[in-house]
Amino acid sequence: MEQTEVMRQLVDKLNYLTKKYDEGTPEVSDKEWDDLYFQLLELETALGAYYPDSPTRAVNYQVVNDLTKVEHNHAMLSLDKTKSLDDVTKFANGKQMLAMAKCDGLTCSIKYTNGRLVSAETRGNGVIGEDVLHNALTIPTIPHKIQYQDDLILDGEIVCLHSDFKEFEEEYKNPRNFAAGSIRLLDASECAKRKLTFVVWEVIEGFEEIDSLQERLAKIEKLGFFTVPCLKTAMITDDVVETIKTLSQNIPIDGVVFKFDSVSFGKTLGETAHHLKNAIAYKFYDEVYSTTLRSIAWTMGRTGVLTPVALFDPVDIDGTEVERASLHNLSILEETLGKTPWNGQLIGVFKANMIIPQIGWADLDTVPEENKIIPILTHCPICGSPLRKKQNNDSVFLECSNDDCDGKLINRLDHFCGKKGLDIKGLSKATLEKLVDWGWVNSPVDIFYLGEHQKDWSGKPGFGEKSVQNILDAIEASKECSFESFISSLGIPLIGRNVAKDLAGHFGCYDCLYEAIKENYDFSQLPGFGESKSQALLNFDYTEADQLYGILDVQMSEITTNDAKLPLKDMKFVITGTVKHFKNRAELQECIEKNGGKVVSTISKNVNYLINNDVNSTSSKNVAAKKMGIPILSEDEFLEKI
Numbered sequence: 001m002e003q004t005e006v007m008r009q010l011v012d013k014l015n016y017l018t019k020k021y022d023e024g025t026p027e028v029s030d031k032e033w034d035d036l037y038f039q040l041l042e043l044e045t046a047l048g049a050y051y052p053d054s055p056t057r058a059v060n061y062q063v064v065n066d067l068t069k070v071e072h073n074h075a076m077l078s079l080d081k082t083k084s085l086d087d088v089t090k091f092a093n094g095k096q097m098l099a100m101a102k103c104d105g106l107t108c109s110i111k112y113t114n115g116r117l118v119s120a121e122t123r124g125n126g127v128i129g130e131d132v133l134h135n136a137l138t139i140p141t142i143p144h145k146i147q148y149q150d151d152l153i154l155d156g157e158i159v160c161l162h163s164d165f166k167e168f169e170e171e172y173k174n175p176r177n178f179a180a181g182s183i184r185l186l187d188a189s190e191c192a193k194r195k196l197t198f199v200v201w202e203v204i205e206g207f208e209e210i211d212s213l214q215e216r217l218a219k220i221e222k223l224g225f226f227t228v229p230c231l232k233t234a235m236i237t238d239d240v241v242e243t244i245k246t247l248s249q250n251i252p253i254d255g256v257v258f259k260f261d262s263v264s265f266g267k268t269l270g271e272t273a274h275h276l277k278n279a280i281a282y283k284f285y286d287e288v289y290s291t292t293l294r295s296i297a298w299t300m301g302r303t304g305v306l307t308p309v310a311l312f313d314p315v316d317i318d319g320t321e322v323e324r325a326s327l328h329n330l331s332i333l334e335e336t337l338g339k340t341p342w343n344g345q346l347i348g349v350f351k352a353n354m355i356i357p358q359i360g361w362a363d364l365d366t367v368p369e370e371n372k373i374i375p376i377l378t379h380c381p382i383c384g385s386p387l388r389k390k391q392n393n394d395s396v397f398l399e400c401s402n403d404d405c406d407g408k409l410i411n412r413l414d415h416f417c418g419k420k421g422l423d424i425k426g427l428s429k430a431t432l433e434k435l436v437d438w439g440w441v442n443s444p445v446d447i448f449y450l451g452e453h454q455k456d457w458s459g460k461p462g463f464g465e466k467s468v469q470n471i472l473d474a475i476e477a478s479k480e481c482s483f484e485s486f487i488s489s490l491g492i493p494l495i496g497r498n499v500a501k502d503l504a505g506h507f508g509c510y511d512c513l514y515e516a517i518k519e520n521y522d523f524s525q526l527p528g529f530g531e532s533k534s535q536a537l538l539n540f541d542y543t544e545a546d547q548l549y550g551i552l553d554v555q556m557s558e559i560t561t562n563d564a565k566l567p568l569k570d571m572k573f574v575i576t577g578t579v580k581h582f583k584n585r586a587e588l589q590e591c592i593e594k595n596g597g598k599v600v601s602t603i604s605k606n607v608n609y610l611i612n613n614d615v616n617s618t619s620s621k622n623v624a625a626k627k628m629g630i631p632i633l634s635e636d637e638f639l640e641k642i
Contacts, residue, residue: 003047004147004224010040014055048115049147051224053140062134062188069124070131073153074204076109076123077271079257079281088258089236091280095260098213099240100230101248102255102281103199105159106180110136110198112152117144122183132183138192141199141226148223152206156228157199158183161250164195170496171532175252193527199251201228213261232261241282255283288348288360291315293341296327296374298381302411302491304400306377306387308333310347310359317351325349325357330376331395339376342368382407409443410436412491416444420497421489422478426471434460444489445547447475483509483557490545494536502526504557510549511601512589514542519586556600566596567642571608573599576621580613581635588635595642609633 014036017028037055044050082088107123120136121129136142139158146152160168160175160182172178182194203216210216217227229247233240236258244256259279260266266278297309308327315322327333336359337345345368348361377398379386385402400408410433417427424447435441438460440453450457451472458465481489487500487510495503506526507513516523523534573592575585582588588611589599600607603624610625610632625632633641 002222003043004049004222007040007043007047007049008051008224010036010043011051011054014040015053018055047147049143049145049224051140051143052138062137066186067130067132067184069128070119070121071128072109072121072124072126073111074109075271076107076126076129076155078126078275079279080275080277081255081281081283083283085236085238085241085282088280088282092234092236092258092260094234095265096232096234096262097236097258098230098232098261099244100201100228100257100259101199101244101251101253102257102283103157103159103201103228103248104176104252104254105157105199106176106183107155108132108136108158108183108198109153109155109204110142111154112146112148115146115149117142130184134188135183135185135191135196136198138188139196139198141197143224146223148206150206153204154200154206154220154225155202155204157201159197159199159252160195161197162252163250164197165252167195167498170498171494179252190530193530197226197251199228200225201230201257211262211264213259213263213266216263253284255281257281288350289315289317291347291349293337293345293347293362293374294343296333296341297324298377300380300382300400300405300407300411302408302415303493304402304405304408305329305390306380306398306400310337312347312349315349317349317357322349322351322357325359327359329395329397330389333376337362338364340368341374342372343374344368344372380405380407406436413441413444413447415491416489417447421491422481422485424471424478425474426467427474431471443544445544445551448479448551450475479551480553480555482555486510486549486552486554487513490540490548492536492540494533499529499533502529506593508558508598509556509601510545510554512586512599514546515584515589516586517542519584521586558598566594568592568595568597571597572606573597574601574603574607574610574621574625575599575612576610576619577612577614577617579635581639591642603628603630609638611635611638 014033017033017036040054041056044054044056050056109119109121109123109129110117111119117133117136119131120133120142122132123129137144158179160179162175165172165175165178168178178194179196182191182196185191185194200217200220203213203220207216207219210219214230214232217230221227229244229251231240231243231247241256245253257279258281260269266276269277271277292313293310294313295311297311298306299309300306307329310325310327312323312325327336333341337347341362345366346363347359349357350360351357377387380400380402383400383402383405385400385405387398388401390397390399402408410429413427413432413436414429415421417424417432427447432441435450438453440450440457441447454468454472457463458468482504484497484500484504487495487503488497503513503526507516517538520538523529523537524531575588579585579588582591592599597608603610603621605628607625607628607630610621610630611634612619612622612632613634615622615632615634622632624630
């Protein structure tokens with residue numbers, strides 16, 4: 001086994017073991033971890049090479065003011081494309097081809113001089129790209145230093161693997177746009193959180209003594225790079241395409257590139273102004289079906305944003321009848337159907353990834369008759385209030401301007417009671433609409449007082465004593481919920497279930513989270529959090545949340561920590577009263593957590609210390625701590641302890 005491969009395996013194993021330790025399920029002893037660590041350190045020293053995600057490295061993230069334009073040292077041209085394997089067969093003409101996954105990301109070129117990474121550039125227009133070296137240094141599959149002293153230039157694709165994109169799919173539309181936007185970030189620390197991967201598919205300079213592209217890529221892989229899934233073949237068949245798909249299951253791809261394996265032969269073919277002649281791309285095309293647009297429906301989310309949905313004549317796609325497709329927002333509607341969509345407009349419909357109906361094209365040339373134009377909404381279809389436009393990055397959305405719109409309320413209630421919230425069985429959207437219509441529910445808080453209407457409710461059409469009692473029992477059972485379910489149920493923009501889980505793991509309880517919010521805590525410093533999520537948490541109105549917290553029995557969460565040697569490891573603290581050395585209690589909590597402890601809101605036998613500067617206070621927490629024999633520390637005593 002190559003030494004670089006051993007080094008990569010050690011890095012991955014140590015990072016895995018560290019993660020298991022952080023999760024509270026260690027798999028090896030401290031000594032075993034240390035032995036692996038020093039083995040890796042010795043190997044890195046001997047090779048003079050290392051990976052950016054090595055646990056031996058302290059990463060320094062760079063922030064740049066803008067992305068500098070750079071001229072490439074070689075033309076980064078496109079590829080000729082086809083959707084026919086017969087075309088590929090004619091192109092190959094019986095010669096040995098290398099079939100490679102066509103990665104769906106952002107093309108980049110990196111360069112090494114004397115074994116060190118010296119440049120990383122996006123493709124741009126093929127002649128001039130952008131300098132993204134500061135971000136390339138954070139990508140685990142781009143080694144900082146390698147065992148190759150001649151100049152080495154590699155072309156490849158920046159992608160986000162499907163397994164990594166699951167963490168971000170609630171906020172971003174697809175892995176390709178996510179990867180392209182992430183590599184262009186100015187702050188490298190933000191890019192590092194995005195879990196990008198660099199896949200090498202071409203050796204531009206280096207290993208000139210080897211004529212086979214496949215063998216060059218094999219050499220590159222031994223230096224520690226992630227190379228494109230590929231296979232050498234003289235046969236252009238569906239089996240080859242399916243094999244590449246299988247090899248690339250975790251990589252976003254949109255086709256297969258067939259390139260002559262002989263580098264020297266490929267160079268003799270030359271190039272056009274658009275593409276190199278040594279390769280051709282076989283693209284995966286979703287089959288598009290023609291149909292006719294009839295109208296546009298609008299659905300409302302819990303924040304009042306309206307989503308346009310195209311309704312069209314039914315068309316059979318892959319054995320299912322399709323008659324509607326989301327247009328997502330006003331920008332995409334106008335980009336897809338134009339500013340004047342009309343009843344009778346010809347459109348092309350396909351299933352993206354054979355699952356999600358999408359509109360691929362529309363007739364934008366025909367001038368529609370005035371009476372057939374489908375007007376874009378100006379007023380809310382539910383309450384009639386004027387709509388306003390909302391800008392989010394490059395997209396424009398329509399939202400209702402009425403804070404008391406029943407549409408907002410019903411969708412908010414549906415989220416609160418649904419699987420992403422408290423999961424209250426029996427409270428379907430249809431039932432919630434009736435409860436709102438009867439005037440019994442005007443906020444999630446009212447859900448927990450529906451017992452007052454039990455007699456009247458049981459007499460309503462479609463309901464009976466048993467069904468109503470079952471719903472009331474489910475409401476009662478939902479009062480005991482996890483902290484992460486409670487956060488998720490609030491419907492804070494951008495804060496889905498996974499993000500709620502991270503918040504619960506960091507703060508442990510609602511009191512601690514709310515205290516941090518009141519003190520304008522910078523949530524963007526947490527792993528996976530950016531400025532948008534931080535602002536969403538700080539700007540949310542918690543009036544209703546406070547009321548719900550008083551009704552529900554919200555369970556505390558275990559706070560995650562990262563270091564076994566921290567002085568407060570596994571200790572639990574309760575904080576009460578005013579503080580003097582710290583700016584506020586949130587800052588004291590942060591200090592405790594940084595030192596390995598965690599803060600909880602109530603006194604119990606599992607608490608190690610109560611921190612209160614007034615040791616003789618007769619507060620309930622002081623009395624409870626003394627009764628249970630829990631030591632009470634002043635701030636001075638706490639600071640001495642750490």
